Amino acid sequence: MRYLIIYIVLTATLLASCESDSYDKGEGTYSHLQADFVEAHANREKKIDYVITDNGDSLTLTTPCAAAWAKTADSTYRAALYYNKVEGSKAKAVIIEQMLTMSLTPADSIKEMKTDPIGVEAVWTDSRKRYVNLTLTLKVGTVSNDSEKHKVTLVPDSLHINRHDSSRTIHLTLYHDKGDIPEYYTEKYYFSLPSAHLSALGADSVAIHANTTASGMRTLTVSLRQ
16 A cells, blocks of 8 residues: 555645636636536647546537646646537536545554544446545635644554445545645535555545544445345
């Protein structure tokens, strides 16, 4: 298993804006705006030229979109795409934002397990079961020290086998260390965990345990079966 903790910096998320038109209530850039989580392909020039949505639709961008986070040519990135659908399978990108991708952190790699309260709005899978997606909310505030960041990752606890149907559920705990960051306002973040990390452990469902601000310890379960 790879060791990865997501460090959430309290600055604006890097976005690639492919349009700069102001809002128009008629037929402007945002009048028919759609949004999808996607796998975004970077071409030889490191520009996003097409995407595959979580519903399995392939969309070619009318104009390849430059993104500061697309640093490797001929590669694929997890992203959120805001766009206007045009003829056929083409899309006019408005904004494309890189999503935070999680991995699993072995328990023995963590000196002290921390479960500071964190808001969990939703946990779900895409239609192709390639990702487990999480919508999390964090209490944040301005800090002067650049080293102050939220630390978020998923820690495997156990694999439970159901005696009735032999299904296998991997139990994960959401690690959250908020450090000394003040809690002035709430920010929403989207995370994706590649399902392949869980399938490699023999799991066909996942149960995520998180210490939420409203309900105490909460468990959210999703199936990985097609």
